[in-house]
Amino acid sequence: MVLQSVFARFRTGFRIAKASFGVLRREKWLLVFPLLYGLTWTVGLALLVAGLFVALIGVGFGLGSLEQIASVSDGTVDGVAQVAMLVLSFLVMFVATAVATFFSAALVHSVGSLFHGEPTSLRAGFAGAWESRRTILTWGVVGAVVGLIFQALESQEGWGAQIVRAIAGAAWFMMTFFIVPVIVFQGGGVRESLRDSVSLFRETWGEAGGVSLGVGLVTVTLGVFVVAAGIGLPLLLVANPGSVLVYTVVPTVLLLGALAVVHIAATAIAKTALYQYATDGELPPEFEGIDPDAIVRRKRDSSGLTGGTSGQQPGQI
Secondary structure, three states: OHHHHHHHHHHHHHHHHHHHHHHHHHOHHHHHHHHHHHHHHHHHHHHHHHHHHHHHHHHHHHHHHHHHHOOOOHHHHHHHHHHHHHHHHHHHHHHHHHHHHHHHHHHHHHHHHHHOOOOOOHHHHHHHHHHOHHHHHHHHHHHHHHHHHHHHHHOOOOHHHHHHHHHHHHHHHHHOOOHHHHHHHHOOOHHHHHHHHHHHHHHOHHHHHHHHHHHHHHHHHHHHHHHHHHHHHHHHHOOOOHHHHHHHHHHHHHHHHHHHHHHHHHHHHHHHHHHHHHHHOOOOHHHOOOOHHHOOOOOOOOOEOOEOOOOOOOOOO
């Protein structure tokens, strides 16, 4: 009976994932949110690399000058360099987390509006995310701190460290699975949002796992085919693969980027649908045909897609 219940939960998650691709096929404009995020990330990464290069040159020049005018030990120089790198790592992770959360929040906000038949647009989605800007920025700080902790764990060697990293990664995934919908629709602070995200995942762990596996199975499988066709076949079948790869590598990378955009959008749609059921007790009309009795019901009087502590309505500016 237990295994039957587990399989039923995952099967429901797979069906939600499948229906999410249907919603995305109908509402293709939702792809613009992760696409804009990808462009922002690419431009930001280029600027960041340039900024880090300049900063490292500045730090090196400053330490060199300090050594000339004062008696500074090598240990002090190394310590200052480590602190500088730690600060830079924190800033990078903070910006990355905050920007990713903002674009995800805009996408989730628009999806929530669609599920309730309310008019929405790119502008409305970004306006909805902007309403949660303080929580998003705070979440960026939390994400940066957690990122540094994981970075420290990755520097450790041995089986014990690998097990700790795996457990910590799985725990963080579960704790933050619903964090963006909670931030957008409930309007609370980071502490309340994280607590509610954990609670929602505990109620729908099977479906959440099925959603992740379902969306990932589709996009990863397509990604394998793309890499095999664009890179694998030339390497295996062509005597001089370099003459072919020069034409296929760029299209392959672009197609993989497109699949990443689809993956982000489909996952956001599925999470928002599952969030609506976990809070309101019913799936959106777009998911008609999925047996709601297969999902553990959880109704809340004070939250849901139609309202939260801030009184914010999806689709409203």
